[in-house]
Amino acid sequence: MIDLQQIHKTFGAFTALDHVSLSIPRGRMVALLGPSGSGKTTLLRIIAGLEHADGGIIRLDGQDATDLSARDRRIGFVFQHYALFRHMTVADNVAFGLKVRPRDSRPSKDEIRERVSTLLKLVHLDGLAGRYPTQLSGGQRQRVALARALAVEPRLLLLDEPFGALDAQVRKDLRRWMRRLHDDMGLTSVFVTHDQEEALELADDVVVMSHGRIEQIGTPADIYDNPATPFVYQFLGNATRLAATVQGGTAHLNGWQIPATAPDGAAVAFIRPHDWTLEDAAAGANATLRHASVLGSSLRLDVTLEDGQDIEVDIRRDAGQAVPAAGSALRLTPNRVAVFPATA
Amino acid sequence: MSKRSLRDHSATRLSLVALTVVIVLLFLLLPLAQVLQQAFAKGPAVFWHSLQGEDPLAAIRLTLLVAAISVPLNLVFGLAASWAITKFDFPGKSLLVSLIDLPFSVSPVISGLIYVLLFGAHGFLGPWLIEHNLKIIFAVPGIVLATVFVTFPFVARELIPLMEEQGREEEEAALVLGASGWRTFWSVTLPNVKWALLYGVLLCNARAMGEFGAVSVVSGHVRGLTNTMPLHVEILYNEYDFVGAFAVASVLALLALVTLGIKSAVEWWHRDELAATRRH
Numbered sequence: 001m002i003d004l005q006q007i008h009k010t011f012g013a014f015t016a017l018d019h020v021s022l023s024i025p026r027g028r029m030v031a032l033l034g035p036s037g038s039g040k041t042t043l044l045r046i047i048a049g050l051e052h053a054d055g056g057i058i059r060l061d062g063q064d065a066t067d068l069s070a071r072d073r074r075i076g077f078v079f080q081h082y083a084l085f086r087h088m089t090v091a092d093n094v095a096f097g098l099k100v101r102p103r104d105s106r107p108s109k110d111e112i113r114e115r116v117s118t119l120l121k122l123v124h125l126d127g128l129a130g131r132y133p134t135q136l137s138g139g140q141r142q143r144v145a146l147a148r149a150l151a152v153e154p155r156l157l158l159l160d161e162p163f164g165a166l167d168a169q170v171r172k173d174l175r176r177w178m179r180r181l182h183d184d185m186g187l188t189s190v191f192v193t194h195d196q197e198e199a200l201e202l203a204d205d206v207v208v209m210s211h212g213r214i215e216q217i218g219t220p221a222d223i224y225d226n227p228a229t230p231f232v233y234q235f236l237g238n239a240t241r242l243a244a245t246v247q248g249g250t251a252h253l254n255g256w257q258i259p260a261t262a263p264d265g266a267a268v269a270f271i272r273p274h275d276w277t278l279e280d281a282a283a284g285a286n287a288t289l290r291h292a293s294v295l296g297s298s299l300r301l302d303v304t305l306e307d308g309q310d311i312e313v314d315i316r317r318d319a320g321q322a323v324p325a326a327g328s329a330l331r332l333t334p335n336r337v338a339v340f341p342a343t344a
Numbered sequence: 345m346s347k348r349s350l351r352d353h354s355a356t357r358l359s360l361v362a363l364t365v366v367i368v369l370l371f372l373l374l375p376l377a378q379v380l381q382q383a384f385a386k387g388p389a390v391f392w393h394s395l396q397g398e399d400p401l402a403a404i405r406l407t408l409l410v411a412a413i414s415v416p417l418n419l420v421f422g423l424a425a426s427w428a429i430t431k432f433d434f435p436g437k438s439l440l441v442s443l444i445d446l447p448f449s450v451s452p453v454i455s456g457l458i459y460v461l462l463f464g465a466h467g468f469l470g471p472w473l474i475e476h477n478l479k480i481i482f483a484v485p486g487i488v489l490a491t492v493f494v495t496f497p498f499v500a501r502e503l504i505p506l507m508e509e510q511g512r513e514e515e516e517a518a519l520v521l522g523a524s525g526w527r528t529f530w531s532v533t534l535p536n537v538k539w540a541l542l543y544g545v546l547l548c549n550a551r552a553m554g555e556f557g558a559v560s561v562v563s564g565h566v567r568g569l570t571n572t573m574p575l576h577v578e579i580l581y582n583e584y585d586f587v588g589a590f591a592v593a594s595v596l597a598l599l600a601l602v603t604l605g606i607k608s609a610v611e612w613w614h615r616d617e618l619a620a621t622r623r624h
Contacts (some may be wrong), residue, residue: 048520049520050516050519050520069519070516070519070520071519071520071522071523071524072522073520074522075520076520077516077517077520079513079516079517081513083513083514083516083517084514084517085514085517085518085531085532085536086514086536087535087536087617088535096518096521096523096531097521097522100518100521100522100523100524100527100531101522148517148521149520149521151521152521152522
C-alpha cells in the first residue's frame with residue numbers, strides 16, 4: 001500500500017505538483033495519465049526517491065518513507081529510455097541490484113546466476129545474456145530494464161512511459177504481456193503515460209493529471225463514462241465541446257433543455273459522438289448533414305446544428321442501409337450531456 | 345546510386361586520403377625524422393654519449409617526476425570536477441566550468457609569472473616562505489605547480505561533454521537498485537568514461553612532459569636541478585650543441601610515442617568490448 005499525502009514540488013517558479021494526495025492499494029496497476037508538464041513523471045520520481053518533495057508525506061506499507069533514500073525504498077524503476085548500464089552485459093545488468101547488496105543480505109554467486117537466468121527466461125531473453133545493450137532492439141532493452149528492476153523483488157514497480165520509445169506493433173504486444181506479468185507475479189505497479197488508450201486498456205485505476213493537480217481518479221470505465229472536468233473530457237478526446245447557456249438548473253443548447261448543476265450563465269457541454277439518437281426529421285429538424293461516411297459497422301455524420309455549431313455523430317449502421325445525402329435535414333437528440341461552467 | 349556518382353565518391357575519398365597522408369608526412373613524420381637524423385648526425389656513439397651526462401639524465405628524471413606527480417593529480421581533479429559538474433546541480437556551476445578553461449585561455453608564460461608573483465622572493469607569500477625555509481619558485485615544487493595548472497583542463501575537457509551526453513539516468517538506475525554513491529561511481533560512472541579518461545590522461549601527460557612556457561618562468565634553469573627536458577633542449581640548442589639538443593628531443597618524442605603505444609595496446613586488448621559498447 002502506497003500512500004501519498006499533500007505532495008508539493010516546485011522547480012523555481014514552476015509548480016510541478018500542487019498538493020497531490022494519492023493512495024495505491026497492493027496488487028493494482030495504476031496509470032498516471034496527463035499531457036507533458038502535468039507533473040506525472042515528477043510524481044513518479046518522488047515516489048522512487050529520485051526527486052525530493054518540498055512538502056508532503058510518503059508512506060510505503062505504513063512506514064514513513066518521506067526521507068528514506070531511493071537506495072532503501074525497494075522500488076523498481078523502469079526508465080523511459082531504459083538507462084541500461086551500457087558497459088555491462090544483459091546478465092550483469094540484471095544481476096546489478098543483487099550484487100550491490102551488503103554482504104550479509106547478498107545472495108551467493110550461484111544464487112545470483114540462478115535468479116538472473118530465471119528472470120531472463122521470464123522476459124524471454126534467455127539466449128541474450130552475454131549481449132551488450134547496444135546489440136538489442138528497443139523491445140528487448142525494455143524487457144532487460146524490467147528484469148533488472150524485478151531482480152530486487154521490489155514492493156512497487158514504477159514505469160516511466162514504458163512503451164513510449166517503441167513502434168506501434170511491439171508496443172501493443174508488450175502492453176498485453178506486461179499486464180499478464182503484473183497479474184502473474186502479483187506486482188503493484190504505477191506507470192506514466194500520455195496515451196489515454198494505453199492507460200484505459202492497461203490500468204486498473206487511472207489518475208488523470210493536469211498542471212500538477214489530480215483531475216480525476218477512477219477505473220477506466222469511470223473515467224470514460226463520467227469525466228469529472230472539462231479537461232478530462234478534452235484529454236480523453238472523442239467528445240464534442242459545445243457552447244451552452246444555463247438558467248435555473250437547465251442548460252439550453254440548440255433548443256434542447258438539459259438538466260444541469262452548473263451555475264447560471266455561459267457553460268460548456270460535452271457530448272460523445274455515440275451518445276446521439278437520430279429521430280424522424282418529420283417531427284421537426286434541428287440539424288443539417290454536411291457529410292456522411294461509412295466506418296464499418298457505424299456511420300459517421302458531420303453535422304451542423306441549427307445554432308451553427310458543428311458536431312460529430314456516430315450511429316449504428318445495418319448492412320444495406322442507405323447513407324443519407326449531404327444537405328439533408330436531421331432531427332437529433334443527445335442521450336448524455338455533461339455540462340460545466342464555461343470558465344473551467 | 346549510379347556508377348558515375350560512385351566513381352565521384354571514390355575520387356573524393358582518394359583525394360581526401362591523399363591530402364591527409366601528405367599532411368601527416370609533411371608536418372608529423374618529417375619533423376620527427378629530422379629530429380632523429382640530427383640526433384644521430386655524428387653517429388650513435390655521439391648520440392649515446394650526449395645522453396650520458398649528469399644534466400641530461402637529471403632533466404629526464406625531473407620531467408618524468410613532474411609528469412608522475414601532476415598527471416595523477418589532474419586525473420583526480422578532472423574526474424572530480426566533471427563528476428560534480430555533470431551529475432549534480434549547485435550554485436556557481438557555470439563559474440566553475442569557465443574556471444576549468446582558464447589555463448587554456450591564459451598564456452602559459454602568464455601562468456608562470458602568476459606563480460612567481462605569488463611565491464617568489466618578492467612575491468605575496470615570498471617573505472613567509474623564506475621565513476619557513478620553503479622554496480617553491482626556482483625549485484621542483486614550483487615546476488610541479490605550474491605544470492598542474494597548465495595541464496588541468498585536459499582530463500575535465502575530455503570528460504565533461506561525454507558525461508553531459510550520457511546524462512544521469514544510469515546513476516539513478518544504480519541508486520534505485522540499492523547501490524551506494526561510491527559503488528555507483530566505481531561500477532557505473534567510471535567504466536562509462538574510462539576511454540575518454542584514458543585519452544584525457546594521455547593528452548595531459550603529453551603536455552606535462554612537453555610544457556615549456558610556464559615551467560620556463562618558474563624554473564630558473566638551474567642545470568641538473570630545475571631543468572626539465574624541454575628547457576634542457578633549449579639550453580643545448582642555444583649553445584650550438586645540436587646533437588645534444590636533438591638527442592634529448594628525440595627521447596622526449598620517444599616518450600610521447602610510448603604513451604601512444606600504450607593507448608593503442610590497451611584499446612587492442614579491449615577491442616571486443618569497445619566494438620560492442622561503442623556501436624549505437
